[in-house]
């Protein structure tokens with residue numbers, strides 16, 4: 304199996320177009336034509352993980368975090384990033400990072416945390432903005448279904464749990480083919496009036512090339528009329544964090560105990576108790592201080608995330624219980640899910656979960 308074939312499976316788990324702009328996701332080392340001997344799935348592609356990959360005959364590492372993040376001007380082995388990268392290059396190992404592509408997915412990092420806690424009716428805490436586009440095109444009545452089918456196949460018309468979403472209405476299109484035109488309908492120099500359907504559907508930023516290609520292939524006209532609009536709507540397909548509810552409310556102490564046991568951590572940091580039962584809970588695996596206000600606006604009773612600073616805890620303002628469960632701990636389910644997904648899609652291939660614990664934080 305080639306690296307390129309595994310990339311397609313990873314894209315179907317978490318499309319890279321959903322990653323944040325600051326991120327560095329996708330294939331970071333290697334090339335699509337490389338033959339894969341085995342895949343090692345890990346959280347951080349540290350040197351010890353590369354050693355494990357070599358020992359287990361895996362030449363493709365799928366990591367959650369991108370170890371190459373800020374750019375490398377030299378690779379001499381002077382720090383842990385360069386040593387890991389050097390070792391991967393020396394051993395001809397390809398590296399893929401999934402990171403915020405999976406963070407932004409409804410079934411991604413926070414979903415694993417929400418599921419482990421038993422939260423229900425989950426929705427995005429911070430839906431992704433500037434992600435939606437609308438395509439409007441004009442199709443002769445006889446061809447509307449073939450165009451619709453092609454656009455759906457290319458990924459258009461997908462809204463949350465619904466696919467093949469579109470809107471159409473009938474109208475009259477006019478055009479006059481000029482001298483060098485070869486019109487499918489009408490004649491050069493004469494204005495044509497044609498019964499056309501105005502067809503509209505949503506798609507996500509990053510799908511534009513595939514959609515336009517499908518449109519031009521399926522549309523009968525020599526010159527296809529279309530418009531693409533950038534929408535202000537929040538996406539229902541992508542976003543950070545989730546908010547959901549427990550079936551039965553918990554006391555704050557019971558909620559913290561549950562969180563500790565789910566995260567398998569000996570310690571939690573949390574803001575002052577608010578003397579309130581906990582029913583609605585927001586979660587965001589990894590660094591999530593930027594979404595504290597979103598959790599408050601969504602009237603969460605508690606918000607579990609990581610990397611909270613001293614002053615972040617003040618911002619709870621007795622409105623919600625802020626919980627810092629640890630960066631690694633709140634993301635720890637991710638590697639299991641990536642490995643499970645790959646095993647399901649590639650049942651006869653060596654997909655191995657790394658044993659190496661890469662959490663750099665220790666507790667006394």
Ligand SMILES: [Zn+2]
Pocket residue numbers: 368588589590630634
């Ligand atoms: Zn992280």
